[in-house]
Amino acid sequence: MNENKLFEIVARVFNVSIDEINYESNPENIENWDSFTGYILLDEIETNFNVKFTMDESLEIEKINDFKNILKKKGINFE
Amino acid sequence: MEFIKNMEIKKLSHYMNQAKIIKPKNHKNKIRIAFVGSFTLNGFEETIQVQCNDEKINCTTYNSPYNQFNQEVLNENSNLYKFKPDIIFLLIDTRTILEDSFYFSNIDYEDEKKKYAIKKFNEIKNLIEIVTKKIQSKIVITNFTIPTYTSLGIYESKIEYGIKEIILDLNKKLKILSKDIDSCYVYDFNSFVTRFGEKNILDYKKMNYGDIKINFDMIPYLIYDFLGYVKPILGLNKKCIVLDLDNTLWGNIIGEDGFEGIQIGPYPEGRSFVEFQKVIKSLSENGIILAINSKNNQKDAMKVINEHPHMVLREKDFSCIKINWNDKISNMKQISNELNIGLDSIVFFDDDPVNRELLRMSIPEINTIELPRDSSTYAQILRNLNDFNTLKITKDDMERKIMYGQEQNRQKLESNTENLNEYLKKLNIKIKIKLDDKITISRISQLILKTNQFNLTTKRYPEEQIKEFVENETMIVGCSEVEDKFGENGITNVFIIKTKSNEWVIDTFLLSCRVMGRGIEEGILGKILEIAKSKGIEKITATFIPTEKNKPSENFLENYGFKKEKENWVFLLKNKIKIPDHLQVELK
Numbered sequence: 001m002n003e004n005k006l007f008e009i010v011a012r013v014f015n016v017s018i019d020e021i022n023y024e025s026n027p028e029n030i031e032n033w034d035s036f037t038g039y040i041l042l043d044e045i046e047t048n049f050n051v052k053f054t055m056d057e058s059l060e061i062e063k064i065n066d067f068k069n070i071l072k073k074k075g076i077n078f079e
Numbered sequence: 080m081e082f083i084k085n086m087e088i089k090k091l092s093h094y095m096n097q098a099k100i101i102k103p104k105n106h107k108n109k110i111r112i113a114f115v116g117s118f119t120l121n122g123f124e125e126t127i128q129v130q131c132n133d134e135k136i137n138c139t140t141y142n143s144p145y146n147q148f149n150q151e152v153l154n155e156n157s158n159l160y161k162f163k164p165d166i167i168f169l170l171i172d173t174r175t176i177l178e179d180s181f182y183f184s185n186i187d188y189e190d191e192k193k194k195y196a197i198k199k200f201n202e203i204k205n206l207i208e209i210v211t212k213k214i215q216s217k218i219v220i221t222n223f224t225i226p227t228y229t230s231l232g233i234y235e236s237k238i239e240y241g242i243k244e245i246i247l248d249l250n251k252k253l254k255i256l257s258k259d260i261d262s263c264y265v266y267d268f269n270s271f272v273t274r275f276g277e278k279n280i281l282d283y284k285k286m287n288y289g290d291i292k293i294n295f296d297m298i299p300y301l302i303y304d305f306l307g308y309v310k311p312i313l314g315l316n317k318k319c320i321v322l323d324l325d326n327t328l329w330g331n332i333i334g335e336d337g338f339e340g341i342q343i344g345p346y347p348e349g350r351s352f353v354e355f356q357k358v359i360k361s362l363s364e365n366g367i368i369l370a371i372n373s374k375n376n377q378k379d380a381m382k383v384i385n386e387h388p389h390m391v392l393r394e395k396d397f398s399c400i401k402i403n404w405n406d407k408i409s410n411m412k413q414i415s416n417e418l419n420i421g422l423d424s425i426v427f428f429d430d431d432p433v434n435r436e437l438l439r440m441s442i443p444e445i446n447t448i449e450l451p452r453d454s455s456t457y458a459q460i461l462r463n464l465n466d467f468n469t470l471k472i473t474k475d476d477m478e479r480k481i482m483y484g485q486e487q488n489r490q491k492l493e494s495n496t497e498n499l500n501e502y503l504k505k506l507n508i509k510i511k512i513k514l515d516d517k518i519t520i521s522r523i524s525q526l527i528l529k530t531n532q533f534n535l536t537t538k539r540y541p542e543e544q545i546k547e548f549v550e551n552e553t554m555i556v557g558c559s560e561v562e563d564k565f566g567e568n569g570i571t572n573v574f575i576i577k578t579k580s581n582e583w584v585i586d587t588f589l590l591s592c593r594v595m596g597r598g599i600e601e602g603i604l605g606k607i608l609e610i611a612k613s614k615g616i617e618k619i620t621a622t623f624i625p626t627e628k629n630k631p632s633e634n635f636l637e638n639y640g641f642k643k644e645k646e647n648w649v650f651l652l653k654n655k656i657k658i659p660d661h662l663q664v665e666l667k
Contacts, residue, residue: 015095015096015099036121037095039285039295043285043295043296059288
């Protein structure tokens with residue numbers, strides 16, 4: 001459920017179909033993902049999951065899987 | 080449903096995505112907008128493109144490279160100059176302008192600090208002056224946010240010229256500067272931050288990450304405010320508020336709850352409506368016209384308006400009142416007719432969602448405001464609209480309300496008069512024509528930007544260009560003041576003529592809708608022809624460019640006696656020049 005929620009946010013922010021999103025999605029394979037829109041994504045994820053990423057966490061992110069790992073650390077269930 | 084205006088301001092990502100897919104449409108209104116800033120302004124262009132598109136404005140944007148506001152303005156070969164903006168938004172944040180003084184404000188050296196503030200202000204002043212002189216664009220500078228923290232803590236209030244006072248002083252200087260420079264405006268960014276709260280605007284993580292100093296989802300609200308400058312430049316600001324009564328202007332329903340049962344006054348349910356009415360009244364004092372469109376028994380409703388002790392708005396505040404059982408659409412059309420204002424100049428408030436939907440479907444030009452069920456939100460919704468801005472409040476604006484009142488008297492007289500000619504004679508209309516008069520330029524510019532109905536060519540010139548025309552020897556910029564027995568109408572006509580050795584070409588000829596239908600246009604044109612003839616000119620050429628709105632001026636040239644020649648209308652001055660005999664026309 002949370003996987004779907006995460007992918008939906010990514011799809012909405014980058015304006016792509018949710019089918020194109022997976023944990024390996026990254027700026028290389030998503031056209032609209034640049035340093036600015038990447039930060040918009042982070043912002044949307046924080047709001048929608050009601051969590052805050054630390055500065056260091058936000059700088060670690062290279063692909064969608066990194067969001068999942070950090071969210072899991074914050075107690076969001078991805079089973 | 081693309082006409083339906085949704086008041087809801089969306090998240091930044093919405094605008095980022097929409098900007099990619101909006102197709103350039105050929106809207107009549109076009110504007111070139113530049114953002115120049117000291118911090119990251121990504122997302123600004125996309126948001127204003129989409130918001131402009133929603134308002135049917137073609138908008139071309141430019142964003143200066145990050146933090147290069149000095150270089151962009153000082154270097155005449157910069158891309159900012161090449162872009163040729165109509166309006167520049169200059170955003171310099173408090174941290175950038177104060178540099179280290181933002182952190183370290185010394186207690187002792189008051190004089191040093193004052194000198195420093197003056198130096199900083201002069202840097203900005205220089206930029207603004209260069210923009211107004213060399214780029215000839217309007218410029219909007221955001222003022223500085225007052226820091227919420229000072230290292231002096233509670234002692235800040237005891238010292239002269241602390242950090243907060245420095246910023247207050249800079250903001251005051253900016254305001255004075257914008258009073259002196261016509262094309263410069265100060266956007267009160269400090270109030271914007273107050274409205275949403277500093278902690279919602281500034282996120283330190285984003286600031287450290289990419290010098291992002293305005294939180295993403297706040298950007299669309301800021302851009303919405305910026306559109307408040309764009310609309311009046313293009314003459315798209317609203318002129319009239321039309322109001323429903325029950326549960327809009329007061330709580331409850333007069334027809335059901337009676338005079339005693341309606342809610343307005345100093346108690347919880349009543350306060351919302353007092354507040355709302357006060358905001359409306361303050362707008363009307365700045366020249367916005369008010370009207371009522373309500374399904375009700377006129378007698379009952381008027382009793383509330385005239386006699387209820389807590390009503391703020393009274394009968395005299397409304398220029399047109401339609402309280403009846405007719406449908407709201409035909410009422411609305413009548414209001415627009417009687418006040419002589421376009422439907423697209425109207426903002427409509429009605430608590431009933433069915434009425435709102437009906438109005439949006441049938442008259443999409445009207446901005447029908449989405450109102451939540453909670454009446455305590457009404458005042459704030461009205462305050463936050465960006466539709467009522469003017470770049471200038473002229474004496475005419477302040478007097479317009481009085482003039483509309485006079486117009487209603489005139490219409491009363493009209494219905495009592497047996498024939499039109501006699502009516503017109505009784506009006507004692509005097510027209511005073513002025514040529515190339517610099518004092519009138521701001522009113523001329525206002526008329527050129529907003530006159531739709533009686534306008535032969537609908538050419539929109541910015542004020543700067545009109546100044547050039549006035550100074551140009553081969554051009555005549557004229558205007559006419561009209562007065563009659565009910566009072567002065569102010570300047571209600573503008574014409575621009577290009578002169579050649581034996582021919583005059585009418586580039587622009589317009590008449591404010593307030594004075595239409597009295598032969599005034601014929602009188603002014605006749606006088607122009609007489610002047611031309613006296614200067615030995617043989618021929619006058621004019622054109623009519625049809626738009627969606629200028630049908631009232633379609634047959635004017637032909638009816639006057641102009642003859643069609645290819646695309647143009649021509650009048651040979653050997654022919655008889657007529658001026659209606661109920662008019663006194665003089666050249667000042």
